[in-house]
Amino acid sequence: MTVPERRQLQTLFFTRFANSYGLVTLLTLLSEYIDLLDPEGLLLGMFAAGLTLAQAGTVVPVAYLGDRFDKRTLLLGGLGLATVVYGLFPLVGSSWGFVFVRGLQGVATTIVGLLGLALVGQLAREDDRGNTIGTSNAWRFAASIGGALSAGLLYDAFGFGVVFGVLAAICGLAFLAVLAWVEPDETTTSGFALTDLALNRRILTITSFRAQYAVAVTLVRTWVPIFAGVAAARGGLGYNAAVNGATAVAVVIAAEKFTNMLCQPYTGTLSDRAGRAQFVFAGGLCYGLVALLVPSAPAVGAGLGLPATFPFLGNLSPAFLPLVALNGLLGVADSIREPASMALFADEGTGTGVASSFGVRDLVWRPGSVLAPLAGGWLTTNVGMAWVFYLGAGAAFTGVAAFAGILTYRYGVTGLAEW
Structure with missing residues (x-):
């Protein structure tokens, strides 16, 4: 029996939910593992780069196999x-074991x-692709909020074992949902579409931005919870020392996910109507400007006389609300x-190799996402944590x-309006 397109999309949205839930849970607990295992310098950077190195090595074969065989x-x-x-994960007992x-x-x-x-990109209609991808991303960010908050609450109450038991159960449910409601994929291609798409003119242009923006997002998104959680002696705000420190860090992370979740379906629709390039430019510029302000959170909180103690969370600092x-x-x-940005890649890849198009997108991200945490670890240890955010902002601006x-x-002075 043919499964309706809407049901297939909803199931795929849930797989993105499950995937993001796991990623943000580890991000939330990263400062706990750092305090527990006490890595320094490049090994500290490997706590984030171990993930991205593995992702970088996986992208090309997955993109090729996804277009050549059944994606499902x-x-x-x-x-x-x-x-x-x-x-x-609950069995990890050393820094290299964690990596x-x-x-x-x-x-x-x-x-x-x-x-x-x-x-998702393959099933979405071309004139509604930005909205469909934005909705898919909203599910991903809903998971990020749930993952961040539940990770903090469950860890504070029960420790690592329960947290990872929940993650395994969610991924198992996603497996069963795909098995039941996603049809086998018959849109296979021959050859190696990734090389052709890598030389696509539009994709080359967007990757000129994306390769640099990867440094910005990786540094800022990884170091905001580190900044919130690790001890003040190491340049952070030390929220992990509070009564429910992991939950406080989770609230900080969830703020970014919540606003992203609310806005993406709407901004995706606008990009369908008004063109995509100007949204890429405006979003990258704004990200850099806000990243510059993150290290000023303690000064802002102190200047405004904001509270340092909060119900349930305990004694934090005046920087909590600004952060x-x-x-x-x-x-x-x-x-x-x-x-x-994602719709641009889907536009170019549909019909010729959509997995490869997103594979190029992912692959371009990897050098920056691998090198950035190593640089962030070195800056944190040798210069100061604020410089991690300054480097992130600079990468967004150059991108x-x-x-x-x-x-x-x-295209001339109206170039941003052409796409």
């Missing part, structure tokens, strides 16, 4: 692997994320960019400058 079968394999991986299991998580999340998104607000603004800024410059060179 590969997606089921990724969900099965994710279920096993989350059962391994290894984090790498396995990177393999699983790349398979699920890339192929789930490829199937929540700034991270929320980062979510708004990224929501302007993301559905437009939007390159993107606007190329479009202006090709």
Whole structure:
């Protein structure tokens, strides 16, 4: 029996929910693992880079296999692997053990994320693709909110075991849903579409921005919870020392996810109507501006005389509310960019190799996402944590400058309005 397109999309949205739930849970608990295992320098950077290195090595084969064979079968394999991986995390007892299991998580999340998104882009109508992808991303951010808050609450109450048991159960449910409600994918292609799409003129232009923007988002998104959670002696705000410290960090993370979730379906619709390039430019510019302000959260809180103690969370600092607000603004800024950027890749890949198109998108992200945490670890240890955010902001600014410059060179002063 043929499954309605709407049901298939809803199921795929749930796979993105499950995938994001796992990623944000680990991000929320990253400062707990840092305090527990005490890595420094490049090893500290590997706590984030272990994930991204594994993702980088997985993208090309997954993109090729996804276009060459049945995406649904590969997606089921990724969900099965994710279920096993989350059962391994409570067994970790060393820094390198954490890096290894984090790498396995990177393999699983790349398979699920890339192929789930490829199937969404393939099923979406061209004139509604930005909205469909924005809605898909809203599910992803809903998971990020739930993952951040539940990870903090469950960890504070029960420890690591229960947290990862919940993650394994969610991935198992996603596996069963795909098995029941997503049809086998028959839109296979021959050859190696990834190389052709990598030389596509539009994709080359958007990657001029994306390669640099990866540094910005990886640094800022990874270091906001580190800034909130790690001890003040290491440059952070030390919220983990509070009564419910992991929950306080989760609230900070959830602010960015919540605003992103609310805005993406709307901004995706606007990009369908008004063109995509100007949304990419505006979102990247705003992200850099807000990132510059993150280290000023303590000064803002002290200057405004904001409270330092909060119900349930305990004694934090006057920087708590400004940090929540700034991270929320980062979510708004990224929501302007993301559905437009993703729809550009889907537009170019549909019919010729949509998994490969998103594979190029993912692959271009990887160098920055691998190198940025290593740079962030070095800056945190040797210069100061504020410089992580300054570097992130600078990468966003150079990315939007390159993107606007190329479009202006090709189309003139109205270049941003051409796409």
